Each structure stands twice: as C-alpha cells, then as structure tokens.
Amino acid sequence: MSDPTIRTRGLTKRYGELRAVDAVDLEVGEGSVYGFLGANGSGKTTTVRMLLGLVLPTEGYAEVLGQPMPSARTSVLPQVGALVEGPGAYDHLSGRLNLALLDAAGPDPLPRSRRRARVGEVLEQVGLDPADRRPVRAYSLGMRQRLGLAAALVRRPRLLVLDEPTNGLDPQGISEIRALLLALNAEGTTIFLSSHLLAEIEQMCTDVGVLDRGRLVLQERLETLLRPTGLVEVHSPDAATAARLLGDAVVDVTCARLLVRAEDAASLNHHLVTSGVGVERLGPYERDLEQVVLEASSAPPAPAELPRAEVLSA
Template identity: 90%
Template sequence: MSGTAVIRTRGLTKRYGELRAVDGIDLEVAEGAVYGFLGANGSGKTTTVRMLLGLVLPTEGSAEVLGAPMPASRTTVLPQVGALVEGPGAYDHLSGRLNLALLDAAGPDPLPRRDRRRRCAEVLEQVGLDPADRRPVRAYSLGMRQRLGLAAALLRRPRLLVLDEPTNGLDPQGIREIRTLLLALNAEGTTIFLSSHLLAEIEQMCTDVGVLDRGRLVLQDRLDQLLRPSGLVEVHSPDAHAAARLLGDAVVEVAGERMLVRADDAASLNHHLVGSGVRVARLGPYERDLEQVVLEASSVPPAPVETRAEVLTS
C-alpha cells in the first residue's frame, strides 16, 4: 500500500472482560483508497470503526485518523470525516431535509441558513432522495433511512468517509446507485473506508482489502495483488489420481476430480495429459475470487482435500 495514510493503527485492541473483540490490529489505509473492511458478524469490524471515530476507547494500542491521534483529536478530525455506523440515526417525526438541517446547525461550523438549505437538497439528491419530500422519517423504508444516513455523512464534504454496511436494506438498483456515487466521490479525492459483508460489492469497488477474523487482522493488501494470476492450472478429470501420479511434484492439490497443477502453458499440459490417456473434462487457468481469498485467510475450515502424497500412496 502506498500514499499518505489517512487511517493507521498499531496494536489496536479492545477487550471486554476475557473477550478480545479486537486483537492487536495494524490497519493502514492510504489516502485516495477505497478500503474494504471484511469479516463475519462478530469479527470486530464495528468495534474497530467505533474506536477509529473515538466512540469507544481502546484497551491497548493506538489509532491515527487524518494524521492525528484518536480520540484525543476528535474535535479537529471528526468535522473532516463523514460516518455511517450501525445504521442511521434520525428524529422520526421530522422530514429528511429537516434532520439534515438540524445536524448542520448543531455542528461546530454551521452553514448560513440559505447555504444550509441548498447543501441539504444537494446531498439528498446525491443519495436518491427527494428534497421536497415532507414525510416524516418514520414513514421511510429501511433503504430510505440508509440513504438519509449516507446523506448526513456527506453533508460537510468529508475528506474521509467511514461507512458500516452502507447498502443495508437497499435493493439491487439502490446498491448499484450507491456504488456509483461512492466511486464518483472517490474519483474526486474522497478516501473511503467501507465495512461490509457483501463480497461482490467490495470486489467491484475497492482498491484495498483488510480481513478481520475473530478480532485479528488476518489479511491486508491491495485487491489487484490478492487476485493476481496464481500460476496454477485447474484440471477437472475423472482420472485425477492417475493424472497426479503422471505429473508428480507439479500437482499442488487434488480434491475429487479437481486438481491444481503448476504449469506455464495450459495447452501443453492438456496435450500431455490427453496424450498419456488421461481424460480431461475441463482445464484452464486457476483464478481465485475474493470469496476464496477471504475463506482461505479466515478460520473457516476449508473443504477437505487430498495432498499429493495421499494421492500417490492411495
């Protein structure tokens, strides 16, 4: 990861009694990145986000946001950060526009009334809500509430957006619209730290990925590096055991009729196998998707596979 870090933690830890909700993590989020923060429910993602924003005090370790220590620098840092954490909060009896106006008026540097009205309308339109809608928020759907929370996060044109499951409750069209909006904001220079369980969305949006598993940061890298070509060929054959004996040390693993083989040229490998009497049902470069990367990094037990030694001795 390159560039100036807008989020950096060192040994960040949060304990609740004997439970280590977050266990000594070292995050590094570069300026201009779209950083996907992944993990199962209960892995510690929201606790981490809350520590970054100064809402929860760490038990050990340190956190810096926009180059300043948190929570000591909350008053100077938070006005530059837009956040949506654990669902949007709002006054249910007021409209979305009035909620945003009150939020701005209560802030450290409120806009003049005319500018406030214009800015509230702008962000509502950005997230797909009608600025003229006078319905109280209690009449909003979950997806509309989520859009309002995102509008609140955008109100002050933040340098950094910290979002916890921002597409929760949205339909596929809404998810696509929010994705397009976030990518446009990033193109204009906003750094985005995005906590989500939607791997397909992360894979389409993010430049960098961190994976949290039971409070530990088990993976952190650029997405293009994680998904780079593996140098392996995936072979599906009803004669997998015979093929493994033929190929020897080039075989990485065998699982049923599926094999992973080290090979520079898939066509030559296919020719060798077929010429040796091995039936090949399918063959091609092995490419991992983000789901496979996350599962391999986390504590989720992988599907049983046979090692090459087990194949050769069977």
Template identity: 60%
Template sequence: MTAVDGVSLDVREGDRYGLLGPNGSGKTTLVRLLLALAYATSGSISVFGKPVPRRAHEVLPLIGAMVEAPAAYPHLSGRSNLMLFDAAGPGSSRRTRKVRVGEVLERVGLGGIDRRPVKAYSLGMRQRLGLAAALLRSPRMLILDEPTNGLDPRGIREIRDLLTELNEAGTTVFLSSHLLGEVELLCTRVGVMDRGRLVLQDSLDALRAPTGLVAVSTPSPDSVRSLLDGQVVSSDDSSVLVRHDDPAELNALLVSKDVRVTSLGVVTRSLEDVVLEATSASSDRIDK
C-alpha cells in the same frame, strides 16, 4: 472478552478500502474505535496523522460517517433531520444550510423527498438518508458501515457509482461490509478480519493474483488433452483447465497444432475464495 486484538490497519489517502469479515469478527467495533465512539484499552489510532481519541475534535469534522443503523429523529422528515444535524455541527453556516441539504439529498437519490416522517421510510430510504448526512460537510474521508444495507440492486449500483465518483474527486472511502461482490466491484484495497484480528490486508489486484491456470474453451477438448497431457487439471465437452504460466504462448501452441480455440483466459482467485481461505469455518448456522 477481547473484541479487537492487535489490528494494524493501513488505510491510505485516496483509497477505496473495504473491510471484510464474518458477522461478529470485530468490523463494527473497529469502525467505532476510529470514530472515538469506543476506546481501545491499548495501542494507538491515528487518523490524518493525528491521534484518536485525544485529538478527535480536530479529526471528526473531516470525516463523514454512517455506523450501523443511520440515526434520525423518527417523527421528523428527512430534510428536517439533516437541517438539525448540520446546525449541531462545528462551523455550520446557516446561510448555506438549506442549499447544502438539498444538494446532498439530490446526490443520494432523495431529491424528491416529501414531508413524511422518517419512521415511515423504507430501510433503503433510511440508508440513503444516513449517507446524505455523512456527505453534508464535504468530508475528506467517508467511513461507512454496511452502506448498501436494504437497497435494491439498482440502488446498490447508484451508491457504488456515487462512492466511486467521490473517491475520484479526492475523498478517501473506507467501508465495512460482508457483501463480497460489492467490495470486489468498488474497492482497490481490502482488509479481512476474523475473530477480532486482521488476518489479511493487501491490494485487490494482489489478492486476486493469477492461479497459474488457464481456461481454454474449445470444440476439440480431446485434442487439447492429447497435446497437453500432464498439464490438464480438468475438462468437459467444451472447455479444458490447463496448468500454464503464459496464456499467449499456450494459445500460439494450440493454434500451431490446428486446435480451434473459442476463448482463452487466465484464472484468478475470487475475493470469495480469498476470504474463505483466510477466515475460520464459522457461520450463523445452527445445526442439530
């Protein structure tokens, strides 16, 4: 069985790239290929212009990663885990280790961490610890698989803000997720996988292009329907959906005819619509 088939992934320096797709679509396998944790049977992978896995020893020190469940020794504290993780890495400085561990714990919201073993952590705390490990060596690129799994809404927003801040400082962010809303709020470019193939890849703005429809809120929907007969797609007691290419021109027309407009806005496609159209009709449901 082929897990990833003919994917041509284009992640550019400085991107906030979100990889989306249903469960089992191949997202995690693709992330593992990028990190030389799995090996492709054909094709090529290049990260920072260098082939992986052949030159992975040059590439991986530049990457901070969190794949699937964050790894840790459950009987040790989070701080001890990070100290060991740093000591095992190439070019680690013992002199600055304690300071750097403290800094990354502060950044991910674990600055007040105590000596509890990791086995006593909540899922959200484990996620934060995994992200701290990924940030420990100031990576040029972050590769994250479901980074907000287990976090509450406030925690999700904190991690989103942190990733945006890191990206604005020059770190390329690549994340795999099934949370469409989070990707829509964070990412600038998106790829969509389905059954092992990359079925869509573009900037978020391009994917959410205008639909050619304008939503008009008005206390006089009958007047709008009468004036724009043939262009009205749907309406109710307070709004009308109109097929029109220029919202400013439409607003001017309505105002010139003494139609009161409360608000008017271009209708764009949601990321959810884009993904559902691009992927097959499969889910985790088990019907009779």
C-alpha cells in the same frame, strides 16, 4: 501506498478474556477505497468505533487524518462522515429537517442560507427528494439508509466511514450509491467501508482488509489479490492418478480437482491424456474475492460482538 488516512498499530480491544479486536495494523491510503471484510462478530464494528473515538482501545493506538484518536476527535471528526450500524434520525421530522438539525448542532454550523442549499444538494445526491416533507417514520429501510449517507456527506468530508452503506437497497439503488461513492472518491474523498456484499467490494475497492476472530488476516491491494495465479485447474475423474503422474507440480488436490504449476495448459492437457488420464475440464485458475476471503479466514465466525462498553462522551 500513499500517505495513510487511517493507521493503527497493535489496536486491541478486550472484554474480559475475549479479544474482540486483536493487535490490528491497518493502513488506509489517502484517496483509496478500502473494503473492510469479515464475518459477523469478527470485530469490524468494534474496530470502527475505536477509529471514530467512540470506544477506548485496551492496547495499541489509532491515527485518523494524521492525528491520534480519540484524543484529537474534536478536530478530526468534523472532517469525517460516518454511517455505522444503521442511520439514526428523529422519526417525527422530515429528512430535510433531520439534516438541518444535524448541521446546526455541529461544531461549525453553516449559515442558514448555505445550510438549506447544502441539505438539498446532498438529498439529491443520494436519491431523495428535497421537497419530501414526510416524517422519517414513513421511510423505507432503503430510504433511511440513503438519509444516513446524506448525513455523512453534509460536511463534504475528507474521509467517509461506512458500515453496510447499501443495506436495504434494491439492485438499482445499490448501483446508484456505488456510482455516487466512486464519484466522491474520484474527487478525492477516502472511503473506508465494510460490507458483506463481496461483489460490491470487488467493483468498488482499491484495497481490502479481512478480519477473522478479531485479527487482521489479510491486507492487500485488490488488483494484487485478483491477479493471475499462474496455476492450471484440472478436473479429472482420475485425480489420484494425475497427482502421482505430475508429482511436485501439483499444488492442491480436492476431490476431482487439481491445481497444477504449469507454463502451458495445452501441453499439460496433452501429457495427461496421452498418459491415459481422463480430463473433464482444464484451464487457468483464477480466484474471485469470495475465494480470497474464504482462504484467508481460517475459522468459523466468533460470537457476536459484545455490548457497547466504554463509550466516550463528546
């Protein structure tokens, strides 16, 4: 992995007896697209808040762009674009005015002429009309999501931290935002995103981390997780007989399905059939991301994340 853009060690957040985040060690390489996965209440949003310096950890530490958070947040956050828990905006103002105010209120605002050009540029990037003067209250959920992404892009960030960036978008909108994020990544932007759309993560991400009840139970390159397993999947009405016949080569038996270590699927099929075992289907066993996440997550989701305590002032 390249030099980390995000690194945590033992990052923990407790609310009383509950560990919302439990000793998490993240490694997000520079230039990667990191998919952060987990059920509702697993601790994803609390982790993101700590990365952005919005919530203090109980234990452990976090580094973002090579600097400790939250102590370095005044120098780090101008280089980070974030969309967390939905976009915020002044509903009575247009999208353009919202973005202009956001930049003007920042620590290093653009000159007015450059600000106007940059605001128009990012609105076009996310699929919004720069000439649209409607107030944000008239926006659909998908349009608000696009505006939130535009706000995250105004400063040309080195790092994008996105929570459900395609929420509320139709399939075409999802495809457009995916293409935009991949183009930004190709230009060097590191992207850290959480999403429940596993198909989107599978199409976009280079790396994946999975939280389960506050613990990081999986962190790996996506290509490693989805590489061939070397196992053969056998579906047979005589699964118990097949398992006895194959002995230690059987890795798992679930109802009528067996997973078997075998170098040659055709030879395995011939062995079973000539031994009188019925075979309905047989072939290489391949996992998709959903199966990987389900196997890594060993328990039902934890209760919903607790209130936003200990929020730091800017």
